[in-house]
Every structure is written in C-alpha cells, then in structure tokens.
Amino acid sequence: MLAPVLHILPLTTIVRERTLPVAGKVNAHLNQRVNPTDVIAEANYAREHVLLDVARTFGISANAADKLIKVNEGDRLTQGGLVAEMGGMFSRSIKAPRPGRVMVAGGGQVLMEAGDARIELRAGLPGTVIQVLNERGVVIRTAGALIQGTWGNGRIDNGLMTSLIDKQDAVLTADRLDVSLRGSVILGGHVRDVETLRVAAELPVRGLIISSLLSLLLQTAVQMRYPILVLDGFGAMPMNTAAYNLLTSNNKREVTVNAEHFDRYNGNRPEAIIPLPVSTEPDEPNDYEAFAAGQRVRMRRSPHAGMLGTISSLPSGMSTLQSGLRAPAAEVKLENNTSVLVPLVNLEVVG
Amino acid sequence: MPASLVQTESVLAIEVGAAVTRVVLFDVVEGQYRFVASGQAPSTAEAPFKDIGIGVREAIINLQGVTGTKILAPDHGLITPAQPDSSGVDAVVATISVGPSVKTVIVGLLNDVSLQSARRLAESTYSRVVDSLDLSDQRKPEQQLDSIVRSRPDLVILTGGTDGGASRSILKMLEAVGLACYLMPMEKRPMVLYAGNQKLAGDVQELLGGHAGKLEITYNVRPSLETEDLGPASRELAGLVTKLRQRQIKGVDELYMWTGGNILPTAYAQGRMIRFLSRLYESTRGLLSVNVGASATSVAAGFNGELALGTYPQFGLGESLGTLLQYTELDDIMRWLTLDISPNVVREYLFQKSLYPGAIPATKDEQAISQAVARQALYLAVRALQKDFPASAHAARTELLPPLDLIIAGGGVISDGVSLGQSLLLLLDAIQPVGIMPILIDQNNLLPLLGAASERNHYLPVQVIDSGAFIGLGTIISVIASASYGDQVLRAKLTYADGTDVRADVKFGGLEILPLPSGQTARLSLQPLNRVDAGLGAGRSGTVPVAGGALGVVIDARGRPLQLPPDPVRRRELIKKWYYTVGG
Numbered sequence: 001m002l003a004p005v006l007h008i009l010p011l012t013t014i015v016r017e018r019t020l021p022v023a024g025k026v027n028a029h030l031n032q033r034v035n036p037t038d039v040i041a042e043a044n045y046a047r048e049h050v051l052l053d054v055a056r057t058f059g060i061s062a063n064a065a066d067k068l069i070k071v072n073e074g075d076r077l078t079q080g081g082l083v084a085e086m087g088g089m090f091s092r093s094i095k096a097p098r099p100g101r102v103m104v105a106g107g108g109q110v111l112m113e114a115g116d117a118r119i120e121l122r123a124g125l126p127g128t129v130i131q132v133l134n135e136r137g138v139v140i141r142t143a144g145a146l147i148q149g150t151w152g153n154g155r156i157d158n159g160l161m162t163s164l165i166d167k168q169d170a171v172l173t174a175d176r177l178d179v180s181l182r183g184s185v186i187l188g189g190h191v192r193d194v195e196t197l198r199v200a201a202e203l204p205v206r207g208l209i210i211s212s213l214l215s216l217l218l219q220t221a222v223q224m225r226y227p228i229l230v231l232d233g234f235g236a237m238p239m240n241t242a243a244y245n246l247l248t249s250n251n252k253r254e255v256t257v258n259a260e261h262f263d264r265y266n267g268n269r270p271e272a273i274i275p276l277p278v279s280t281e282p283d284e285p286n287d288y289e290a291f292a293a294g295q296r297v298r299m300r301r302s303p304h305a306g307m308l309g310t311i312s313s314l315p316s317g318m319s320t321l322q323s324g325l326r327a328p329a330a331e332v333k334l335e336n337n338t339s340v341l342v343p344l345v346n347l348e349v350v351g
Numbered sequence: 352m353p354a355s356l357v358q359t360e361s362v363l364a365i366e367v368g369a370a371v372t373r374v375v376l377f378d379v380v381e382g383q384y385r386f387v388a389s390g391q392a393p394s395t396a397e398a399p400f401k402d403i404g405i406g407v408r409e410a411i412i413n414l415q416g417v418t419g420t421k422i423l424a425p426d427h428g429l430i431t432p433a434q435p436d437s438s439g440v441d442a443v444v445a446t447i448s449v450g451p452s453v454k455t456v457i458v459g460l461l462n463d464v465s466l467q468s469a470r471r472l473a474e475s476t477y478s479r480v481v482d483s484l485d486l487s488d489q490r491k492p493e494q495q496l497d498s499i500v501r502s503r504p505d506l507v508i509l510t511g512g513t514d515g516g517a518s519r520s521i522l523k524m525l526e527a528v529g530l531a532c533y534l535m536p537m538e539k540r541p542m543v544l545y546a547g548n549q550k551l552a553g554d555v556q557e558l559l560g561g562h563a564g565k566l567e568i569t570y571n572v573r574p575s576l577e578t579e580d581l582g583p584a585s586r587e588l589a590g591l592v593t594k595l596r597q598r599q600i601k602g603v604d605e606l607y608m609w610t611g612g613n614i615l616p617t618a619y620a621q622g623r624m625i626r627f628l629s630r631l632y633e634s635t636r637g638l639l640s641v642n643v644g645a646s647a648t649s650v651a652a653g654f655n656g657e658l659a660l661g662t663y664p665q666f667g668l669g670e671s672l673g674t675l676l677q678y679t680e681l682d683d684i685m686r687w688l689t690l691d692i693s694p695n696v697v698r699e700y701l702f703q704k705s706l707y708p709g710a711i712p713a714t715k716d717e718q719a720i721s722q723a724v725a726r727q728a729l730y731l732a733v734r735a736l737q738k739d740f741p742a743s744a745h746a747a748r749t750e751l752l753p754p755l756d757l758i759i760a761g762g763g764v765i766s767d768g769v770s771l772g773q774s775l776l777l778l779l780d781a782i783q784p785v786g787i788m789p790i791l792i793d794q795n796n797l798l799p800l801l802g803a804a805s806e807r808n809h810y811l812p813v814q815v816i817d818s819g820a821f822i823g824l825g826t827i828i829s830v831i832a833s834a835s836y837g838d839q840v841l842r843a844k845l846t847y848a849d850g851t852d853v854r855a856d857v858k859f860g861g862l863e864i865l866p867l868p869s870g871q872t873a874r875l876s877l878q879p880l881n882r883v884d885a886g887l888g889a890g891r892s893g894t895v896p897v898a899g900g901a902l903g904v905v906i907d908a909r910g911r912p913l914q915l916p917p918d919p920v921r922r923r924e925l926i927k928k929w930y931y932t933v934g935g
Contacts, residue, residue: 001409004399023536025682049500051493076731103534111493111530120611150706214695233706235699262706263896264670265451265599267398287399300707324769325711337631345370345393346710 001328003349006298007148007271008242013284014146014273015130016258019137020121021078027137030131034123036158037254041121041137045099046113052094054084055108062108069110075102083110105215124156125256126275143281145250145274147231147243150261151213152270155227159206159317161274163187163251169238172210174199174306181205185255187247190236194220202224207257209247209272211239212306229261229270232306240306243262243351250274297332297347304342308350309334361433362811363422364800365407365445365606366617366620366918368394369646369669370709371763372406372593374414375800376422376627377811384814389795390414390908393709396449396600403449403602437549443610444803447603448617448646450596452479452664452671456504456541458524459485460511465547468572468579469510469648471739472546473583476592476616477647478506484524486510492527504541504654505595506565506604507532508553508588512548514574521547525558532612540564542591543781546572548582566593583661589619613806618642618649622660625759627805629653631813636756636786640798641733641778643762645669645708648732654744654753666728668721668764669708672701677726678860685724686915687780689923689930690716700724700789708729718769725764729781747831747884751911754786759821761793771901772935775824779862783913787828787886788930789898793822823869825900830908833884836860840908841885842878845897857907860925862932863906867899875904902933 024043028034055065068084071077077096084092100114100118127142164176172188174195185207186200188249192214200208207227231243239247256273263269267287289295295311309332317327319341327343334340362377362384372394376387390413395406411422421438423869424430430439455478459466466485473480481502484495499507506527511521532540543563544556552568569587573579593614597603607614615623625640630653632638638653648666652659665671681694688697700720704710712718735753744753760766760778768774774792781827784790797820801812832840841857845865857863867873876894877885885906887893897904909929916922 002400002405004393048497049493049494049531051491053492066436104530107526111496113534215698216695218702234702248804264397264708265401267401299705301710301713302717305703321711321713323712323714325713325718325767327711343711343713346707346713 001145001291001344002288003295003344003347004288006348006350007146008240008246008350009146009285010246011143011276011278011282012140012145012146013281014125014127015139015141015284016125017133017137017139018117018121018124019133022118022119023135026132026135026137027139027262028123028132030129030130032129034129034140035126036123038123039120040123040129043119044116045119047115047117049103050097050112050114051102052083052110053108054094054110057094058084058086058092065108066106069105071102071103071105071110071213073105076100077112116148122156124158124258125273142273142275143278144276145246146271147246148269148271149229149231150233150262150270151230152261153224153228154259154261155225156253156256156260157185157206157227157259158256159183159185161185161187161209161247161251161253161255163248164241165189165239165244166338168211168241168244172196177203177205179203181214185209185257187251191217192236193217197221197224197228200224207255207259209257212237223282226288227257229257229259229272233299241308242296247272258338285351291330291347291349296350297330298350299332299346300348301346303336304340307334309340312339361442362445362804362808363440363443363490364804365410365443366796366800367396367403367407367445367449368377368446369449369619369667370394370644372403373796374407374410375795375797376414376418377804377815383818384811386795386797386815386820388414388417390417394449396602403600405602406413406479406604407602407606408697423512428673441614444800444807445610445614446617446620446799446803447593447596447606447614448477448644448712450477450577450600450646453477453506453595454479454502454504455479455506455508456480456482456484456499456502456528458483458507458509458528458749459758460517461525462486462487464576465510465512465573467898469508469583470617472507472510472572472581472584472588474662475581475622476588476618477664479664484527486520487922492523495527496531499528500534503535506591507541507543509543509545510547510572512551512571513576514549514571516548518548518551521551525555526614527929528864529558529562532559532564534687541912542595543567544569544584544591546587546590548568565591565594585619586653589616592616596873613803615803615806617799618647618651618660618662620799621649621656622651622802624802624805625651625653625800626656626658628816629658630656634756636754638757638759638788639755639782639784640759641729642760642796642799643668643729643828645763646760648728650732650736652736652740652744654741654746657741657743659736659739659741661732661739663732663735668704668725668728672724673705675701675724675728678847679731682847684723684727687726687926688719689926690719691919691923692716696720696810697723708841721764722773726781727778729777733782752783752785753832755784755788756786758784758790759798760790761791761796761798761925766792766794770935771822771824772930772933775902776929776933776935779827779907780913783911784827785829785886787826787895787897789826789900790824792824793821795820803902823898823900824905825867825902826904828875828876828877828886828898828905828906829911830857830859830879830883830885831911832859832908834859834910837917840880840883841906842880843906844876845904846874846876848873857906857908859908859910862929863908863910864902864932865904867897867903869899869901871899873897873899873904884909905933
C-alpha cells in the first residue's frame with residue numbers, strides 16, 4: 001500500500017509555487033534571487049461593482065439607452081465622470097458615483113468595477129526563481145530544513161526563531177512571552193488558552209510554531225494576523241520527536257512560517273522552512289512511497305497520535321485492531337520501545 | 352470502449368469514495384447475475400497522490416488477488432472485453448463521491464416555491480449552497496453580483512417561473528448571473544443548469560451561453576405551481592457534477608473512458624436504485640436507503656416510485672467533521688456515548704479526524720466516539736430529508752417518520768462495523784424507523800453501483816439483489832407507545848415453519864430479540880396493550896409474516912421518538928444494556 005510522506009528533513013531541496021489569487025503583474029524574473037519579503041507579483045482587483053441602469057433611469061428602451069451611453073469598456077472614470085446623457089430641453093445625465101473602470105456597457109446598462117484593492121504577493125521564502133507563471137506568480141527553489149505541519153491559519157511571515165520549548169510536551173503560556181521576543185518566530189509547545197495567542201499578537205511576534213492547539217481556540221487562531229503553524233494536531237499533543245529535534249537545533253536561525261491552509265487536493269500544506277547554504281543541491285523529497293519495514297512513521301490517530309515509530313513488520317492481509325475493526329496494519333515499534341499494531345491508513349512516513 | 356452491458360456478461364463496478372475506492376465484480380453464474388467479489392484500497396484523489404487511478408488500480412489488484420482472474424494488463428490498462436482465458440471484463444460502470452463539495456448558487460423566483468425546488472435539486476448531489484437569489488432578495492443588483500463573484504461558485508442552478516409563466520423577473524436574475532460569470536476569470540466560471548420556464552430557453556442560451564463555464568438547459572423543475580419534477584434536472588445535474596470532477600480530479604477522465612461515459616455521482620446512483628426498487632416492488636410504504644460516507648451522508652427515500660434524495664456533505668464523516676458543530680450541539684453527540692468522557696475529547700476527535708478523513712478508529716474508545724458521531728450525523732441527515740418527503744408519505748405524527756417497508760444501509764461506518772448488532776443499533780437510534788420492516792446491510796456498497804449499472808442493464812441489479820448480496824439483519828418491529836420505562840406494552844408470539852413458537856412479553860424502553868435465522872420465515876403475532884402501535888395501527892393486533900436475518904426479529908420497544916434519560920449515568924447504563932441485547 002502507498003504511504004503519504006510527511007516531510008521533516010534537516011536538508012532538502014524545496015520547490016514552491018507562489019501565485020496570486022487573480023491575474024496580475026509578475027515583478028520577478030527567471031533566475032532572480034529573492035528574499036522572503038520581496039514583492040514578486042502584484043495585482044489590483046475590484047472589491048465591488050456598480051451597476052448603472054441607464055434605460056430605467058431615463059425611462060427608455062435598452063436600445064435607445066445604448067445610444068446615450070458615453071463610455072466604453074475599459075474606460076477609467078473619476079467620481080462624477082459622465083456615463084450617459086440625454087439631450088433635449090431638460091438635459092439629464094448619469095455620472096459615475098465613484099471612481100472606477102467600465103467593465104461592460106450595453107443592454108441599457110453600464111457595469112463599473114470600483115473600490116480598487118491591491119494585492120502584493122511576497123516571495124515568502126528565500127531562493128531562486130526557476131519559473132515565471134505568466135500573470136500569476138513564480139516557482140521558487142531553495143535548500144534548507146523543511147518541517148511540515150497539520151494546520152495553519154492562512155498567514156505567512158518570516159523571522160528569527162526563538163525556542164521557548166524545553167520538552168516535547170511543554171505548554172506555551174502567555175507569561176513566557178515578553179517584549180524581547182517582538183519580531184521573533186516563537187517555537188512553543190501546546191497552546192491551551194486564548195491569552196497566549198493574544199499576547200503574541202500584542203508584541204507582535206512574526207509567527208508561532210506549536211505542537212498542538214485546543215480546537216476551542218481555532219476561531220481566535222484564524223483571526224490572528226501572524227502565522228500559526230500547528231505541527232501535530234488538536235488537543236494536548238506533544239511535539240513529535242523529529243520536528244522537536246530539528247527545530248530546537250535550529251534555534252536563532254531565520255525561519256519562514258508558511259501557515260497556509262492544508263489543501264488536501266493540491267497538496268499545499270502548512271510548513272516551516274529554514275534556509276541553509278549548500279554547495280550542491282540535495283534531491284527533492286518523494287511525496288509518497290510504498291510502506292515497508294524499517295520506515296520511520298508518525299501516528300495520525302490516538303492512542304499514540306503524533307508519536308513516531310519504526311515499522312517492524314507488515315502482516316499480510318487484514319489485521320484485527322483493538323477497536324474490533326479489521327484493516328491492513330503494521331507492527332510499529334514506538335520510540336518508547338513498545339510495539340503496537342496500527343492500521344496503515346493511520347500512518348504517514350516521515351522523511 | 353466496452354460493449355453494451357445487455358449483450359455482455361462480466362461487469363466491473365468501481366466506486367471512488369473520499370476515503371476508500373471499491374471495485375466489485377459482477378458475473379453471470381448459472382444464468383443469473385451475481386456479485387462475485389470485491390476489492391478495495393484507500394482513495395488517491397488527494398495529495399500527495401492526486402490521481403484516483405492509483406487507488407482504482409490498487410483496488411483492482413486486490414480484487415484480482417481474491418478472484419485469481421486478471422483484469423489489468425501488464426501495462427496496467429484494463430483488459431476488455433473478457434478473454435477466452437477468463438481474464439478481463441466485458442463492461443465497466445463507476446460512481447464517484449470524492450471531491451470537494453460543489454459550491455452552488457441557487458436562483459429562483461419565489462422563496463417558498465422555485466427556490467425550494469432549486470435547493471432540493473442542489474441537495475441531490477454533493478452541493479454546498481453558498482448563496483441564493485430570489486424575488487424577495489433585498490440586495491441591490493450589484494450587491495448580488497459581487498456576492499456571487501466572491502462566493503466563487505462551481506455551479507449555478509437557475510429555476511423559476513412555470514412553463515409559459517413569468518419571464519421578466521427571471522430575465523433580471525439571469526442578467527445578474529450572466530454578469531457575475533462574465534466578471535470571473537474564464538477558467539473559474541461556474542457551470543450553469545437552467546431548469547426554469549421553458550419559454551426562456553432561447554434567452555438563457557443568449558444571455559449565459561458565452562459566459563458560463565458550461566450551460567445545460569433542462570426541463571422545468573416547476574412546470575406548474577403545484578407540480579415539482581426534479582427527475583430530468585437531477586439527471587442533468589449528475590452529468591454536470593461528473594464533468595466538474597473531470598475538471599477537478601485527475602484520473603476521472605480515464606475512468607470516463609473505461610466506462611464509456613457511464614459514471615454517476617454515487618448519491619445520484621443510490622437514489623436511482625431506490626426509485627427503481629420502489630417501482631419494481633410496488634412498495635406501498637417507503638423504501639429508505641442511507642449511506643454514511645466520508646464525503647457525505649446521503650439518504651434516499653422512495654414512495655410509490657417517487658424519490659426524495661438528500662446528499663449532505665456537512666454530515667459526512669471526513670473533512671467536514673470540523674464544521675459538524677455548526678449544525679449540532681456537542682451534547683447531542685455525547686448523548687449516544689457509553690463512555691464517561693469529557694466533551695472536549697469528542698471535540699478534539701472531530702477536529703483531528705477532519706485532518707485525516709481516511710483514518711480509522713484503532714481503540715475501543717475511538718470506535719465508540721466514531722459510532723456516536725455517525726449516529727448524530729445520520730440522525731440529522733434523515734431529519735433534513737424528511738422535510739422533503741413527498742406528500743404521499745404520511746407519518747402518524749410530524750416528529751415521526753412515515754412507515755417504511757425496507758431499509759438498506761451502507762457506508763464504511765455501518766458496513767465495516769465491529770458487529771452487526773452495533774450497526775443495527777446505530778441505524779435504529781439514528782433513523783428511528785416506524786412500522787414493520789426488514790433492514791439490510793449493504794456490506795460492499797453495491798446499491799449505488801447497481802444504480803449505475805441499471806442505466807444499461809435492468810437485469811443485473813434485480814438479479815444481484817435477489818441473489819442475497821445484502822446482509823439481512825432481520826425484521827424490525829417499532830413500537831410507539833405512551834408508557835413508562837418497564838411497563839408491558841406488547842405480547843409477541845413467533846411461530847416457526849415447524850409449528851414451534853417463542854413468546855415474549857415486551858416491556859417499554861427495551862429491545863427484544865426473537866431468534867429467526869437468515870433464509871427462514873415465520874409468522875409473528877402481535878398483541879399490543881392499550882393504544883400501543885406495534886406497526887399495525889394504534890391498539891391493533893394481528894399476525895404478519897416475517898423474514899429472518901443475522902439478528903432475527905427485533906422488537907424495538909424504546910418508543911418513537913426515542914427519548915434518552917437525561918441523567919448521564921442512567922443513560923449510559925441503558926445504552927450499554929441495548930448494546931448487550933443486540934450482541935455488540
């Protein structure tokens with residue numbers, strides 16, 4: 001059976017696509033070196049539209065109204081700019097209520113886009129542009145440590161990582177956060193109160209990388225303007241050993257926290273990247289492989305959720321689990337040396 | 352492309368679910384179609400695999416391991432038609448439920464008429480309604496437009512107007528939809544299904560044809576104010592959803608080729624089969640089918656050939672568990688648990704499971720939580736559909752279901768359950784059926800696959816069902832009574848074919864099981880006390896023929912609607928007792 005791979009790697013090649021949600025202008029060029037804060041693409045989009053019903057306002061047919069419309073598709077109008085005019089003794093006109101651009105004119109109506117909003121897409125990670133996606137963004141390649149998580153609040157930022165975790169099952173509380181941490185990415189353990197998230201916002205921090213989060217805090221976490229990367233899941237879960245060792249050994253290094261939402265269809269998942277200098281680029285990691293004895297795996301569900309272990313054997317056929325269900329399973333030797341039978345669908349390979 | 356099923360023999364049926372991909376082989380044995388074997392594998396639509404073909408092939412390889420027959424060629428293509436060495440298959444059909452929920456905007460004229468028809472139509476597939484427009488909408492046209500654009504729909508369902516009726520108001524709404532489509536990037540434009548006033552078909556084509564991602568014009572769902580006909584529109588909608596999946600998910604195109612275009616959304620195929628069975632067996636009451644899956648819980652009810660079909664992604668047991676608490680209280684899940692645990696444990700379970708929809712319970716406690724969540728999801732789904740049952744489906748009281756003739760249940764949590772007793776109790780608690788009816792477990796999720804096959808071969812589904820491909824749990828007798836716990840409400844006597852009998856004095860609040868093995872029939876005499884209704888009418892006695900099953904004849908004397916004790920300790924004890932009674 002095929003196994004999904006969770007990447008927790010000290011050094012690998014990382015290739016990431018960074019794209020605008022709407023078409024825009026790409027500023028970066030091929031082979032350009034970019035920093036995380038560089039604006040690589042930008043776009044303007046209309047937050048809203050204004051529909052001007054010329055025919056109804058003038059009380060005439062759509063065809064007659066079309067002849068009175070003075071604007072064309074693509075015209076930019078200032079507030080008060082003339083849209084349509086009906087001559088005669090008592091001349092009447094329709095003017096643009098707001099500045100904007102004409103999207104469609106016809107059928108007796110004019111549709112304008114208004115309320116321009118600007119999107120700036122930052123590189124998010126340091127690296128080299130290896131592909132330019134016309135009007136959409138770029139593909140960036142870098143080398144470094146990669147630590148993938150399970151949940152993110154949709155934000156991205158980067159900064160110097162400061163570790164506030166001294167053991168895998170540590171709890172990060174508000175009293176650990178002081179002004180000296182302003183602008184840092186905090187590496188913490190389990191977060192179980194709103195106060196911690198709020199104090200982190202007040203400093204402000206540039207990101208939180210934590211082992212787990214109480215699901216009751218999800219709504220608050222989504223509202224935070226800094227990225228929150230949850231590595232292991234919801235509830236009180238310790239940080240998995242691989243992530244703990246890798247992150248704590250990179251304390252005080254620059255880290256990019258891309259806490260994007262996990263998109264199970266395109267595979268984008270929240271992650272932390274620690275760029276590292278390399279003389280030769282390592283290989284890109286596999287995204288999946290076949291289950292095999294000797295693989296390091298992570299448990300996705302209780303009773304050992306988040307724990308790591310090694311597959312000692314793969315019994316053929318179906319195995320009966322403690323729950324009574326039958327499923328293909330693996331014998332896994334956990335880090336505490338106990339052996340457990342785990343259904344394959346509850347495992348992911350770490351690598 | 353495989354030849355027509357009618358002329359062929361072996362049929363490979365493939366169901367691609369959100370968590371599991373199943374393949375099933377049907378073949379002709381002694382002149383009749385039979386279910387031969389099945390294979391399954393985890394679905395692979397999602398990252399990192401991103402291609403359903405990987406899971407389909409793995410499931411076929413597992414099937415080959417069971418049957419010893421080769422279906423895949425060395426290059427992993429399909430061997431078709433069947434070869435003289437018995438390798439290969441003659442035809443392929445498929446259903447698909449995997450994929451993100453279909454973001455849908457519904458448009459109608461009147462909120463309580465055509466918009467309701469549009470909603471029901473949307474609920475016949477894996478839709479999530481993200482916006483709705485009707486005449487009572489107080490928003491300005493540009494606000495409606497912006498709302499549609501912002502919601503980035505995959506699909507717009509347009510209804511409104513009886514045939515030859517109102518047109519001006521519909522045209523205004525069409526304009527809003529057309530402009531919204533125009534404003535979206537070409538590759539993100541929604542598919543549009545028009546099922547309104549047929550007189551406007553030409554205008555619809557003109558206004559939307561150039562702007563919609565794809566436009567289908569079908570029969571009016573409200574040809575007159577009094578008539579609703581969702582049939583043709585739901586068929587078109589099924590086709591559009593399949594096309595959407597072809598766009599969204601790699602591998603669906605290949606499946607389309609394998610099946611010669613015979614792919615249906617799983618829930619649609621399930622509904623089709625229930626309507627077919629409802630007609631075939633001339634069911635005087637209702638047939639109910641439930642499927643509790645990772646992508647959605649779907650419920651189909653057939654009453655005299657009329658179908659009500661509800662597909663509820665929000666009650667699926669996968670990714671959407673993270674939002675289940677928007678539709679129900681945590682206490683309503685906790686009430687089904689025999690475990691004395693903190694509500695937070697259940698809350699964390701929901702969110703953790705939503706991260707890994709394919710994961711399964713490994714411990715007894717997790718299994719218990721999983722069963723409690725499934726009960727509540729199914730309970731909500733059945734109640735949601737009940738509002739849309741046809742008028743001909745009469746219930747004794749509004750809070751009760753109408754009497755049913757048969758229940759067929761499928762979906763991983765039911766068919767892969769630890770014991771049949773556990774599955775039965777889950778169904779009785781969640782559905783709370785009324786009347787006297789057999790319950791069948793669709794262990795291999797055959798029902799939708801038979802629905803897909805029925806498009807091209809009417810014999811196959813009937814012969815497969817008659818061959819006993821489903822597991823009969825037994826016959827259920829539901830008791831409706833106003834009584835206190837422990838009061839005697841019914842005397843029952845089961846007389847076997849050999850003349851021997853078994854009797855029971857049934858008390859309110861419990862379950863009683865009278866043994867009757869599968870394949871056997873017997874006569875059940877029911878003598879309710881006072882005004883108790885044991886499926887024959889309030890206070891009415893009688894004798895009915897009953898069929899056996901894995902659990903026999905089960906008298907559910909817990910009342911309808913089921914009232915659980917408010918005291919958690921007593922409630923847990925009672926539920927444990929019920930589990931004990933059904934053997935699980």
